[in-house]
Amino acid sequence: MADVTADGRPRPGLPYPAAWEADVVLHDGSTTHVRPLRPDDADALQAFHVGQSERSTYLRFFAPLERLSDRDLARLVNVDHVDRVALVAVSSGDDGDQIIGVARYDRIGTDEAEVAFNIADAHQGRGLGSVLLEHLAAAARERGVRRFVAEVLPQNGRMISVFKQAGYEVRQRTEDGIVAVGFDIDPTDRSLAVMADREHRAEARSMRGVLHASSVVVVGPGADAADTFAGRLASRVLANLLVGDPSVVVHAVGVPGDVPTPVYERLADVPGPVGLAVVAVPAATATDVTRDLARLDVHGVVVLTAGYAEEGPDGRDRQRAVLRAAHGAGMRVVGPSSYGIVSTREGGLQLNASLAEVPPPPGRIGLFCQSAPLSVALLAAVRRRGIGVSQFVSAGHRADVSGNDLMQFWADDDGTDVVGLYLESLGNPRKFSRVARRLSLLKPVIVVTAGRSGQVVPPGHAVRPTHAPPRTLAEVLRQSGVVRVENTHQLLDVAQVLAHQPLPAGRRTAILASSASVAALVAEAVAAAGLVVSGHVQLLAEDAPPDRVRAAVDALYDDADSDVVVVVRIPTVGGPDTVLQDCVAQRAARSRRTTVACIYDLHGLTPELTARDDDGREWTVPAYSTPEDAALALGHAARYARWRAGDRGRPLHPEGADTRSARRLVAGWLAAEASGDGAIALDADRTAQLLATVGVKPLPSTRVRDADEAVAAAERIGWPVALKTTVAALRHRADLGGVRLDVADEAELRADVAQVLALAAGFETTDGDEPLEVQAMAPHGSACVVRSVEDPLFGPIISFGLAGDASDLLGDIAYGVPPLTDVDVSELVRTARAAPRLFGYRGLPALDVAALEDLIARVSVLADDLPELRSLELNPVVVSEHGAAVLGARASISRADRADATRRLPRV
Template identity: 30%
Template sequence: MSVLDRSPNALHERVVLADGSTVDICRLDAADAGALTRLHRDLPLRDRWLRFATVSREGLEEYAAGAATGEQVWGAYLGAELVGAVHLATADHDPQQAEVGLAVSHRMQAHGVGTALLERAVRESARRGIRDWTAEVLAENTAMRRVFSDLGLPVERRQDGPSLHIAITLPDPDDPAAATAYTTAAFARAAHAARAGLGPVLRPRSIAVIGVSRRPGSVGRAVLDSLVAGHFTGRLHVVHPHASVIAGVPAAGSVDLLPAPPDLAVLATPPETLPELVEACGRRGTRAVLIVTSGLAAAGVDGAVLDAVHRHGMRLVGPNCLGAINTEPEVRLDATFAPGPAPRGPVGVVTQSGGVAIAVLEALRGLGLGVSTLVSVGDRYDVSSNDLLAWWSEDTTTEVAVLHVESFGNPRAFSRLARRLSARVPVLAVRAANSEVGARAAASHTAASATPAVRRDALYRQAGVQPVDDLGELAGALAALCTSSPAPGDRIAVLGNAGGTNVLAADACVAAGLRVPPLAPATRERLDALLPATATTTGPVDTTAAVDATTFASCLEVLRDAEEVDAVLTVTCPTALGDPGAGLGRVLAAPGRRDIPVVTVALGQRPRTTRVSDPAGLARAASFADPADAVRALAHLVRRGADLAREPGRPLSADEHPVDLAAAREVIAAALVRAPEGGWLDHGECSALLGAAGLELITGQTAATVEEAVAAARDVDGPVALKVVAEGVVHKSERGGVALAVQGDAAVRAAVEGFAARFGDAWRGTIVQPMAPPGVEMLVGVAGDPDFGALVTAGLGGTDTDVADRRWHRLVPMTTTDLGELLDELPLRRGVAARLVDRDRLAVVIARVARLAELLPQIAEMDLNPVICTPDACRLVDARVRVALAATW
């Protein structure tokens, strides 16, 4: 699994180092004591002096045995060799402080092993509640001092003779915003490592193709033919037991007989041969392997292949993949079996499906576009979309990125990488598995709606990724984004020569969330001067069928200059009088007063999606046969403009939304003692948990008997709400366990006796609460996820809770911009909600729920429903919270 796909909680992880090689990091135990002894024993004298301030080997075995059995040492293995170890020794006087020691084998120094181990130690320290490190380092040990300094953590140094006392403050897990410097530095290191790891894949100096037949017809031969036809600039060899030359390429009888270690080996051999071949490549010094073969798991060789890859620190593309392309003139790599040569262009592509990769290549070829880089990751044993996002972030030849991702290895890393890339270039993602439903039946409304597709779409939105639903929409979006500038807003002017098709186009705009506002009087005057009296210029602009191409082009010039227009959609239908769209290329080539995009529709054109070129042959606008397709593409230009204008916001801060973590954790810890596998909090626990975030659940008394409930109701001034407490009952109202506006002893007694009869042996009592004033009922909730992070949901509550399209979602950590956009999506601007809902008060509820979810991964599900909103308050009437051991739901 890629360094950018690793789980932050993994006890064993593969890490890509700064130079692109890989090691396996794991916690050491007694079985590793011998390896730990060898690591320290084999250090050169100077290295041992710098680590221990002595050159003696005395006591090494005792040190290694004690360290390995104390569960405080993490090691980095390259194959069977332990090449580095970090030791955390907790201070006896303060469990929040630990002394850190680091050793790296001499040959692996300056490769990034020490930094990778220290990053692992930071996560381990957070798990164990360690807040500060100390280290004693000889002043002459400049390399170790640099490693500590470059971590991105606050470091203090105090010299004492020949030694430096180093104090390091670790990131505060209770305040993620305060850890920005470290997380930014760690993320930058991981992205750099990912790019270095892809170097031998996308910029190899030499390639060996293994599994090539002498005659055309095999996959391996097709890959070789593509490399030859593409004029790969590096050294190219074939491994074949009986040939000396194939297709003009020199062949070696085995991997061991290659004249030099290849940077990249492409394997297209039967599954059962792969473990031995990958092992041979690793021994020879190959840095990366690309396996096009499928069926490794079915053949039972997947584990052996991965073991060989890990043992030699290689990167792996595939298996079951189409291959890789890099069209840079200095590389000219086409290691695929796709039909035809790879067209060069500005689009970067990563896909799990070889078929999708071929379809994208054909679509780009048809549009006169091409790829900068393409990687088909197939079964994604190692290299993933995250690695490509890191690559493209520094690749200026890529102007648009396309993803086809069926699953995420590390969604949080994906979000950071995609957000960083999308700030520079558009990122498009073909949505996969839209029909997928949640794998677990959820008892809360929020968790029930948190399907994988919902989480994915929230991830895309917050990361600036533009999803497309099919390959046709992808082609249209690429045609538009690679040809036109982003739209500065969503105000669309429709210009056409047929009224009916103009209406279709305008309706499609409105359906896509775009606006078609009336044109300003000054714009209409200019249009009226050009068009016949029977034309319509209010918007959409109907030129009538009688206008010629020159007049139509002049109308387009007017609309491009109009301040009230952000983009223009032209719709032309050729008639016996001519084609009014014939002059559009000339107009688009002329610089306008305003740089706004134009998308065209030429009814009935073939192909359905193409581009309009100017007289010099330069593409100037995307063109479509159908108005609906054109509007979908136009919407991507609008979305791109909005993304570029979007302020990133700042993290929801502890100052504005404080959480008493000690109190919250105490509630959760007590609940998990009662139910170690997790479970639902009772009313009092929910109230205490929410109170830790400054959220007040409407007070209520829990009555164990009918008479206690009657007495509790007498203490309330006015009618009461009665809610059953029954074993296994979460949705009280759906089970007939809620009675509202109950007043008087007799009514209370009758309602509670009804609960007791209805729920029988499961009945445990009744919660008696004062009735909240009427208002707009909202829902705010959380659905936890160990990979994506918690999903915060807001929407209509009460009887509208189960209307799925009335709920909106964001992943934590949320920023102030995420919060504002979520509030904008809620139906709060019209009707009763506009009068009764105080947006700022509701924002506080959502923000504090988001902070709880971010800081407490043990919250598996939460529903605050209803939250009754009035102009003076947001009242939390009921809460359901399920907790679980972190990373287990």
């Protein structure tokens, strides 16, 4: 039995919707838990009501109401999660969950519901109303509700403003002293932007509370645990904190060994409030420690120890328990298995709440690394190069805090110019893409993923499975504008040029080399990196006098036809040329022309290649071990600069596309099928109905069994026609005889039917009972294939390629991950290597690429707005000089299971 009715409404009596539970970050950076209301919440709801002020109660119920009657209480807590839905925000305490906010709706029509909110007086101003509205609207859309209405007292301006500030188009009128408001809850560009902005500000503030903590408590396993691993972790991080920023107040509890600071026996003895806790205790006791930290108003907990989700189901339960305790008390969690955090303060002082005995120098590069062991290697390389760091965060298993949270923070942080991320896994690629694109438009983001595919899932990481090709992640990163590199060595190579040199103005490259052979080597490396040698190549002999050195450097930077400079000096005898180093540093700073160098005995960021420009700003020419490293880093910088300066496009809104109607259709079809999670293949008629909602109309076709039926179909459609077999292996293969085109009359059609049936007889199965299909002829052009597949991890994935075996066998398929912009669609079409066939290849007329892009845009919008669309294939799509015709379409649908929304905080 399906769990929705024929009109798309879920049936009453559904089980408790656990999927609606989520931890959320509020406006003030703290966290809370949102879940559906349960019957056993009666006492908590009564306590919430009694604790409200008289004014709040009056605004909610339009009357003074000291207590809820037993009847009212029973009615409020007993909801069916369909027509009557209630969500509560709760905080955890010693006495269980305490309700701090309630949101509910009651359906009053097919797709309309009356909505009401009530936020605890002590928690108003934290953004609870906005968060609950986002959650309630999402739940309502799942239940077929598309519009909220409410009756509000005129003095309840706060509630009316919540509706308006959510980005919905609110209509209101006043009758008999009551303000009636109503608004559609389907997402719009504005409402999505508002949600994304709320999410950004909340997550950035939560990270600010962690990274800018002015007091820290280190919790160890106990004074008698000096020989344990947890004891050594606690002692190390405490020692590092005590030699860091002296303005940070440091407390210690249960840290073994001879510690030069008072050590408390119990957390209850620590004076609060405390901004940050670093916990190094066995996993079995971590939950109790986390609960005890709530009394200190801790913003964030860094968990150094392991023993959690990487150890299987029992470990996952321990990890969930720690998260529940932390989020219920408003705390973020970094880890488990974290290496810690380092944060640079004003004046270059550092909060070193990490295991790094020697922290990286202060600077303007933000680094994020999931793995604790790789953090050791990464920080060692940072120190060797002299790279300065604004913040460093190791998220370990990233059970809570992830790279997305840090990117939200770095977008607003004036002390960070460049961001580098080492990612072992992406738990939410769609959110990553949204957040990274926003940040990349402001600051460079450099990413290295574990493995080339980026789909490695280390033990302990909560990641959905994926069936997407490895290139999908590359497309997500490309669309986001991030610089993807192969390893941490390249990450630092690129970071040091982007942080210490201006963005390249272009790709034209001038070269200064110590010999002709070296110049040739550098020119090859420059071309391989995607740069262009401008023609200005200066050769400077090893024994050149200072005047000759200065003249050569001046000539190089005076060249108006170059955008970037590569300097390479590899002497066969002798030491460094101090004159050359000084001249390059001075001219690079004054000209602000992006420069990289490969100079013997210099590596990373050095004083020898540092100078100030005319405004007094300091610039450093980064030094590399090899010319190839220098050129590769410069090439990445140039590509990023070009992406950032380019037009990123506008959201897609194809004329006539109505995804709301598509959702209603699919809900009805799913209701008519047996319950289950399997995919349901749509027949041709339903596929055509679904595509029609977004303005896509396949050419009409008719399935037939024999020549008589084929002729009758052709008479109805109109000559000429196309004849196709329904055998899957031959369906689109005109070259093998499975498709006959431009069939002009009955005699030709009957002959073709006999030949196609004979050809198909060698195959065991056909698609359906009818072995043939007759279709109207499309104008001649190039055949393409457009597909959409719903992936458990990435969500909808759009692919495009020209039809044929060559495209499939050679992998000439371009991928895009919605939401796409019009520029994204244009790039998707042009990414395929065979795309020149669409633009007038070898003198042929150019085809109607605009019509093809419009078609892809409609598919993208449908796939993005309809998570129930399991798969869609348009094959072939014939692009002619005037238009794009869809000749074949297949689709399947299933229950929605997309793990992406701005309102959700990932949970294990």
